[in-house]
Amino acid sequence: MSAPLDLAGRLAVISGAGSGIGEALATRAALDHAMQVVVADVDAGRADAVVETIRTAGGQAWAAVADVADWDQVARLAQETLRAHGAPALVVCNAGVETTGLFWETAPEHWARTQSINVNGAFHLARAFLPTMVSGEQRSQLLFTSSIAGVGISAGQSAYHVSKHAVRVMAQALAADLESVAAPVGVSVLLPGVVATRIFDDATASNPQAEQLRATYADYLRSAGVTPDSIATRTLTALLAGERWIHDDPALSRRMLEPHAADLLAGLEAGEPEVATA
Template structure:
């Protein structure tokens, strides 16, 4: 699903994973508003329809792509399709993620593996597939979604480990790809109102509104975050003028974190 208008030579092509809803959808919309052509990638291609339609209705170019980011062949096929239909991708936002929360003694090995595969393996496979287009263009922007949970969080041994690992991946990509004009940075959200935080509220058996209100009292700015707050930070890192900012982790959490 895409518009028929052809890209202008200077238009950047972005891939946003996990972009059917939440932070991914907000980021896809924000990058489209910045003039990017956007591949809206999610596990279920049909789920991307709403995000794509919002972009195209505003005059942008977008493509819905279905792929499991933890599957090497699906990732390769998705990136090839984006290059063929939108143009060579030079912006990548690794946002796809899942939760399988539990205390350590209750956590199953498959739940550990699922979280690692989507967050870490997925970001690795996507970055590896896209980097050749960035190197050829001598321009690239990679943004990995970490989390304040990277600092440790009860009931999230798998998720916290994956999000901390993404920070190490980010810094390594910045070192390896910098000489090709490619930057890599991470955005680490605090409490953001998404389906994932709603699931966390359900896990601890709290009403979601009450859960948000309780969280807000612990945040210096006294409110919880919205997906657009994260999209704003990602838009900065992906901009042409952010070429001297690389290997950084930006916590977007309404206040300082240790």
């Protein structure tokens, strides 16, 4: 846990903010914490709608259209944001997509799209704003949206699991780099579980079996998922308190994490190999 963070009246830049968790984070940041928010999304209509909702409720927000998989678009987003609004206090690397299907049946273009948005997109957004944040005098924060899929493994979502493990490790590696130079930037990781978002509605599927899995998960999220708004409220409270790991469902995270950790540790059970002697 790091020092508490002051966000009131400061700027947030949130990717994938046109729907789901990103939309809820943008709305709650603006309305509950008086933040100025750049609502970034690849879909202009969705971004505009979120901005309209925030402004109607008395908050401050601006829409920005950018495909996070494209470095030039993200770099331009950062330049325009810094010029118009100054340095952000909070950057949320949240944009992400789902892909269902067995590893060997996943179309290469679906695999590439998942990694380019989920992994490269998170890198692009953080990389674009970090130089200004690192040199700033006020403490700022990066939030990476990983998933319980980033701490465990299950079948049928190999592309997504790989991407979310990568996002979680990216955040940890970045935190180590920032700590090594005593930068005034914190890093937190959001690990959402079952949340009622559009992620499976918008997912790609490699074949009819993968499509059935996609539809099943989409129905499950609609019926059993917690609201994005509840995740956003919990997340922003955790950020203000300086929490590094943000689990919306700790029991579910533990059920995913423990078998994965046990699998990794299994190779050590035999102990150190014996050293041959002459």
